[in-house]
Amino acid sequence: MQHVVIVIHLMLVLALIGVVLLQKSEGGGLGIGSTGGFMTSRGTANVLTRATAILAGLFFATSLLLSILAGINRKPTSILQGGQSAPAAPAGPNAPLDPNTILNQLQRAPAAPPAAPAAPSGPQVPQSK
Numbered sequence: 001m002q003h004v005v006i007v008i009h010l011m012l013v014l015a016l017i018g019v020v021l022l023q024k025s026e027g028g029g030l031g032i033g034s035t036g037g038f039m040t041s042r043g044t045a046n047v048l049t050r051a052t053a054i055l056a057g058l059f060f061a062t063s064l065l066l067s068i069l070a071g072i073n074r075k076p077t078s079i080l081q082g083g084q085s086a087p088a089a090p091a092g093p094n095a096p097l098d099p100n101t102i103l104n105q106l107q108r109a110p111a112a113p114p115a116a117p118a119a120p121s122g123p124q125v126p127q128s129k
Helices: 002-022 041-071 102-108
Strands: none
Touching: 002 041
16 A cells, blocks of 8 residues: 555656646746647646646645555554563573673673872972972
8 A cells, every 4th residue: 555655656746846847937947938829828827836736735645644654553662661571580600691791791891990099188289399
């Protein structure tokens, strides 16, 4: 169903682009050359304006339909629920270690750097040389 609506949507887009380009702009645009005959300039403007409005309405409708179809299978998720339904059982002492877990990476991390000297307890005066 969604593929059919996408194809219709794309055909509407192309038709809308074509109709807009055929309209006569202030400078003439691509509407130049209709000097009379089958459709006068006033009649052409009315038909093209009406066709643009109809195509724009259909484009809007198919856009809404596509957004509704895209959201049908989407299920709300919560960051509070987590990925597992039950907590995993703790591994025994002889269980193989996964090298990619955060706990294992922290255990392999080097020891903390040596502590810096304690901060002075009061104001310090520079020593003279």
